[in-house]
Amino acid sequence: MSDSIDSPIIIDLPYEEGGKKYDEDIFARALQTETHQKTGQVESSNVTEYHLRILLHYPAVYVIHAEESHSQRSEPEYCVYVGETNDISQRTYEHLYNDPQNRDDWRLFNNHGNMSQYVITHPYFNKSLTLDIENQLMLYMSSVDHVSLPVNKRVNPQRDYYTHDRFKRIFSDIWLDLHRKNPSLFPAEGIILDSALFKASPFHKLSDEQLEAENIILSEIFAALHLESPDQIATDKTNPADSHLILVQGAAGTGKTVLLSHLFYRLLTQTLPEEDAPLIHSPASAWKSDDKHQDGDHASQRNLIPKEDISAYILVNHDEQIHVYNQIATKLGLQNRSGTVVLKPTEFLNRHSRKNDRHRALLNEPIDKADVLLVDEAHLLLTQGNRAYSGKSQLFDLLNRAKVVVAVFDPNQILQSSQRLSPKIQKLLSPADDSAANPSNNGNDDEPSRIQLDDYNNAKPLTVDVSHIRLQQQFRIDASPEVIAWLDAFTDEGIIGELPADCHEHAWHADDSVDTRSKPYDIRVFDSPVDLFDAIKKKAEIKADGCDGKGLSRLLATYDWEYTSKHKNANDPSGHWNVELHQDGTGTWRMGLGGGDGTDNTSHDRCFCQPWNYQLTDPHSHRKGLNKDQAWAEKPYTINEVGSTYTIQGFDLNYAGVIIGPSVQYQDGKVMFHPENSKNKNATNSRKDLGDFAEENLKDELNVLLKRGVHGLYLFAVNPQLQQRLMDVYEASKND
Structure with missing residues (x-):
């Protein structure tokens, strides 16, 4: 029975019962239906009684959803309300019959057809845990393209409490179960975690500093x-x-x-x-939610x-x-x-x-x-x-x-x-x-x-x-303070010191079956841009499923290759503006595709040519329901493009591959910037009123690119001296 006890209890509860209050029989029938669908068997009376007691007497989280058909989409759209309560029977009755009489938003919400409700509870649920589960569900649901959350306005993440160490695993189990029941409404966790909407959502739990x-x-x-x-x-x-x-x-x-x-x-x-x-x-201390019928009063009632x-x-x-x-x-x-x-x-x-x-x-x-x-x-x-x-x-x-x-x-x-x-x-x-x-x-x-x-x-x-x-607290780069200091010295001071081992004590949640400790931050230096690109593509294939998954990865570069949106590239058969490199007879990587110096510019291993961002077209653009507003890195086909600060600034990648072009060089033991090698005129143009900021702008460009990766940073430099210095510290770190 332990597996059943330690698993979430989720039922699909009918949302309309002809005006009568939800009684125990309704929950019992829904519970029996759920058990039969999951196992093909009828649950024993003892287990049913135990689960029914948890459903009716423990705190619960619920998801009411209304399906909306849309002629322009191949999949349905949903209007969703997420809530939590200490009495699911009474709360459901209020939503059905009281709220529409008193609130315009609920009147509109209840006018939707095809309404249904998932009720979620767990033996570990207490008030604080249900509030965190509610908030995390709103975070995830707000990251789904075809879901709107126009009713519940409350944001109430909790601090520490008795079952807090179980939250991460319990929520992941809940989401997986919901995904199995309705994959359209509850997409795979990897899709959520890779979404730019998820990363910028207002439902994230803030740190103490934030x-x-x-x-x-x-x-x-x-x-x-x-x-x-x-x-x-x-x-x-x-x-x-x-x-x-x-x-x-x-x-x-x-x-x-x-x-x-x-x-x-x-x-x-x-x-x-x-x-x-x-x-x-x-x-919650001085702010009041719009939801006047919520179970707990999380705000001051006065002078608003x-x-x-x-x-x-x-x-x-x-x-x-x-x-x-x-x-x-x-x-x-x-x-x-x-x-x-x-x-x-x-x-x-x-x-x-x-x-x-x-x-x-x-x-x-x-x-x-x-x-x-x-x-x-x-x-x-x-x-x-x-x-x-x-x-x-x-x-x-x-x-x-x-x-x-x-x-x-x-x-x-x-x-x-x-x-x-x-x-x-x-x-x-x-x-x-x-x-x-x-x-x-x-x-x-x-x-x-x-x-x-x-x-x-x-x-x-x-x-x-x-x-x-x-x-000051670092959220993006999941690395030790020593590794972050190494990156800061590289970008801020131009110093490439010894690469420290990432040996900090990662935060982790003890669990009976899952160890969610972070792996060391992964910094690698590659001999060629081809190998770098291949490594990033392999990382991009990893799905971000589960409570500790990793996924979204892209290749980036300094703006040292021509690009313009005004016209196509006449020198490329497809008209694309590309990041182009070739390996000469000495094994050194040079700018351009070569060929004139006798090198073989058709060999995959000795030639690198990938289009800049915004060059490729989506091969599935004809399909209904395509999200036109997805961020550049979220679109699957952009794995074959090279991103820049124009597409990646302000966003996270799980693994960032960066080709450092010739505008960044290593001279006399220090990183130096050469504006003459940059193609970014907006960065290198001087101003009559303020002067020349070219080197500062290129320095900031490098800073932005090198600090996109959450779990890893993969590097290749065109400048031979910079590439050698990076390779030296990388090889030395592997021998420590």
Whole structure:
């Protein structure tokens, strides 16, 4: 009986019972049906009685789903509600008969046809574990392309509790069982884990550092919004600032995007405390969910501002990431269609500016000031104009159109000269004391610093209160501090030291049958780009199934080979712009396909030629239901392309293969950058007002590429000296 006891109990419960309350017989019939379908046998009365007692008297998680047909898709779409309760019988009755009378969202939800409900429980379930299971189900379901979650707005992950060490395995078993029952609604776990939607979902459980940062940000948003209210202005003795800027800084992989996504979801789905509410100390202490009929009261009941009073937008100047945010916001009901609350900065500025006679935005004349702007990848904001943007500083123009701007910023990920800040502005935006920017040091208890931003484009100067948050915990790179320090020295200081063994104590969850300890971070150096590509393709074939799976892997390269979207490559039969290398007679890899020097450019082992990102077309594009907004790395056919910072910045890969082109070399014991070998004109162009940033931009490009891999980094360098140095430290590490 132990296997049955230790397994989740999942039944497909009828959702309509003719108006009567759900009684024990209904659950007993559903349980018998489930057992017969799974085993072909009728369960013994003792086991049935035991399982029935757990179903009726233990906490439970449930998934109500309504199937919707769609003429443009080959598979059904689903509208889903995920909840948890201490009394599944009473809760189901309330959803069926009480909620539709009191709530418009439930009235619409119950109008769907083909509704059904999975009820999930387990002998280990307690209140905290069910809340975590509920949250993880919302995380997974929000990552499924054809699922929308427009009703349940609660985000309530738990901290430590008695059965927390069992959570990971129990959830994986639950998902596997659900997948077997309905693979369309519950895809394989590997598909979920490889999804960019999953990695940017607002349902991730925040770390203590992220949680503290979010609470500080919410407190400052609360204070700034109240300063703008008419009664506050009348009594305030100081002059309010024009805007409030909260800079969230952190290196690649420190969880900035997850924090921003979580914050955005809370702003648009939960309510804000009034002035006399207590300082926010946890996600539930001063925030109230929309679900007024939930079992537990996880929020303060007093003095709440309706969320409809808060206008919030999320902005990002990156084509791949804008797709991901639009998908999340649309499927969670935060916007009815793409481009409503998720926008590129230029789009937002154009919408919030008066227009001239030719319908061009007048950036000096802002309209419709927003409450909160959340800017991801703020280091990609423009600091000079282009064809679409006529201003001189997108940050200035955004501050001129919002009461609060929360900007996620990493100065080591600025990739173009048009994104560089002037030394004066950089100094103004930098924290006076770097240690005070760390939330764990409680440095944000001090008052924000007030700065004056100079006149841009003949606009009125702005008075801005600036606060700083710094994230330090590494989430992306699953490696020891020594390995991370090695990568930092490589990218930040140009030093390639001895490659340390990854011997840190990985976090793991003891389990009766599963050991989920992480493997050492896998850094390898390859003799050829061909071998590197083959290794990445093998890693990409590994599915990410299970609670500790690994999957998505892609090849990347520095922008040292020609590429343009304006026309096709006349020198390639397919018109593709390619990353091309060949091995000469001495065994050295050279740029291009060769042939003119007598080398054999037809040999697979001695020639490498793969197209850049966005060159290939999807061979299955004719199939209905194709997700056009998938991130580049998620599309299966892109395994045969080479990614760049344009497609991979801000995203994770399980294994990243990087071809380091000739713009990066090794001279006199140090990594050096050669802009003349780069094809990235946006990085190498100098500016009349600020000068030349080519080397800094190429350094940041390398930093972005080398820090994409969660579990491993595979390398090949075109520069012989750099390749030799990397190979030397790699070979030495294998002998330790």
